[in-house]
Amino acid sequence: MKKKLRVGIIGRTESLYHTAKLIVNNPNFEIVHFITSKEAPEYTKKASDFEQLANDHNVPFINSPKIYEDHKKIIKSSNPDIGISMNYTSIIDSSIINIYKMGILNAHGGDLPKYRGNACQAWAILNGEKKIGLCVHKMVGGELDSGDIITRKYFDIDFNTKITQVMAWILLNTPQLFYEAIMKLSTNPSYILEKQSTNTNKISRCFPLNPKDGLIKWSKSNYEILRLINAHNKPYSGAFSFIKDKKIIIWDAELSFYSHSIYAVPGQITEIKRIGEISYVEVACGEGILKIKKIEIDRKIISPDKYIKSIRSRFI
Template sequence: MRVGFVGRGTLGRDVLKGLIDNENIEIPFVINCRVTPEVGAGRDVFEKMALDNNIPFHFSNTLNADKWISYIREQNVDLVVAMLWLDTIGEEVISGARLGFLNLHGGMLPRYRGNACSNWAILNKEDQQGLSVHLMEAGKLDSGPVVLQEIIPMTDRTTIKELMDHIDKRGAELVLQAVGMIVRDEYTLTSQNEEKALRCYPRLPRDGEINWHDAAEKIERLIRAAGDPYPGAYSFYSDVRDEGRIKKMTICSAHIEEHPTEFCAVPGHVLKIQDDLKRAVVCGDMKLLVLDEIRIDGISSDPVSSFRTVRQRMGLDTEILLNELWKLKERLNA
């Protein structure tokens, strides 16, 4: 069977390797596109794999141009495997493959279509995520009939890195399994129920900013959903031990505890707990978010040595921001 490949990232690399190793598959082309940090392997990896196996290599950030529509048709492919492609693919492109384009999506379709689906699953307190291998529907995200699905169990400690690592490893295996079923003509297609669809939209780095008036559980979920390989959950603050300098604390991991006694404090306040051995931040529900691993201005830091005073507050209030604007005005007028 002639199977073309379009895609990028670590997941795409592993799928391409499996296709190359399958003696029942001939790969007439590899088309790679722009990489983003969280997906991994870039152009050089795919170009080398293609050249080492005498497969024509191309690079383009779109397939919906006349050049690629014609090119794919000329290759007389039975199937194209598309991994982490940048945008939706049009009907003229998809119809160039006899059976269509096969895609992997991190979500139990039709739930969690679209972008940042695993991040949203953590934020939404789901107890499972999923993997879906499906044939693509032109011009739409994550629609089209499903070939294979598999559930990924989640707990209240699951991180986005754990989910993405699992999707990369198991996802590649599932795609290759689906391709094998198609090659042997031993597959069935299951239509997606549009009435059960859930569409997810992109999350931006700024969505990781912590609102300390939120409940501790909500903040802890944000930390797990926004962490590595993404920029992370963070809070700006004015460092009272460094002449009020504004800094950025990114929380890599944390857990929730109760204060040992009744207490009075404002959300965002940093507390010394357990005989000065830990640091915690008061949340909106008066529970404590204990800081396990943090970065200050991008540098890994010890929470205890970073916050030595009981007068430190997370977040920037109006007075701090106005003072910073006043300082800037003075510098400009100097």
């Protein structure tokens, strides 16, 4: 009888939760511990959900922002073959990775090694990339998103792609990509798809974005502003601007162009339109026009013409 692969779960997110659910129901694998920490505000699965899974399967559960010495003893006692990790709150060092006979795999929502670090999907949208990568790679102690790539998949994007769509794609594909990776390694422990380049010209580090970074600068081009709106879209707090002192979050927009020249200060409302059920306002940008189709004011999502009534209005 084939020995079950003993798997440790480390991290957060609904993607990791669904991966654990996939593995726990597979007769080839056995989950031997869960390690998690406090969830981010946008996560739909909480530490308590991972705790419930651990309780259901009678395995150790650790809720901590960092893995300490007493936690290492618990990990060792569970005798894991391999770990799978996603969005844990601290970098995992070699002394922890080495407890796992086959190391620890990490799922990373970025095209490695070009996009390492935080908010990689948002940065890829902001930078106008044509695709976003999802990689499962081996972790290297004390390093961020380095190590050999085991499995990888791409999602094609353009200037209309919202991060909402990207996150849904990652949620759908992460469990299967993790599963493929551990299946490959269970039959060939030395398998790799690709070694990450050590050429610094091919490596980038992404740093976190925060809600204030969603402030729209209308002096930028309509392409840049649209990418900002899409990068800060749900489940995040949204790109925003102001008319007078009223904060307006913009959730849906698209590019627009005029066949004639216009002279307008960036942020100026240039058109208010309603055709049947379709309504929008158009705004002058540093270059081009942006058509705004859905906004949020005072926690209510409305069509922009419900609030913006005059072309004398201007975003600031």
